[in-house]
Amino acid sequence: MCAMVAEEVQKGLILPRSPEEMATSIRSYFIAKQSENIVGFCALHIYSPTLGEVRSLVVNERYRRQGIARKLVDSVLSEGGTLGLKEFLVLTYCDGLFRKLGFEVIEKSLLPDHKIWADCIKCKRFPICEEIALLKKL
Template sequence: MAVTCRRAAEQDVEALYTLIKGYAEKGIMLYRTRETLRAIIDTFVIAEADGKLIGCGSLSKLGKDLVEIRSLGMTEGYKGQGIGSLIVGMLVEEAKKQGIPTIMALTYEVKFFEKNGFEVVPKEIFPEKVWRDCIHCKKQHCCDEIAVQRRL
């Protein structure tokens, strides 16, 4: 199976919506509407196999020195094959191009991120994230995600 990673485009919105919705319904990822996805499509990277979207991730700017990896997910049956690492690698390269020195994520998959050069850090060091997104999250007072960061 040949897997390719590329920047997402308008024609990927429906497949992105479906993948993210599945994770959101499990409480693992924030829900995104189709309209929101269209508005931020240029922040997404997707992985494809046989012309089918099998994974995604996005890079969201939180400040001049900080970006967040968001909406990182894989279609069932494709996990554990290194595809997530390909997506993260492409997002890291994008952060480098933008001259942003720190990448963070909130995750339940700490080992995956550690394997990709991230380290666990306290969530509180990212007030940009807390005031932008966490304040609107239903888990804001009982968040069980782990913060990770990678300095470039």
């Protein structure tokens, strides 16, 4: 998982996550496997009793365009829903996928401060961020 994250971080597509950070939050990840190999994953981060974030979505290049990301995001939303979350954020360059999943573009000024100071600050593009913020309400 760390190697898959590192590859996409290198391309500037997702935020860095250290092995320690991933280990600490490993229970928040949804994993897609093929023949026992991890081919994709996505994490649910919880900000408040009603707001969650879809983060660290990666699918191995060889397995893309087969609906794996869609299933992973659906799992995040479904689990979040059972926990009582009502809204889900995502910050991404891949807005096309999230629009297809019912997310709508929002102003980045609506992002929680915690996101900016805990996550965005680690990004090499901060503070000139071209990622698109989207929100889905259940």
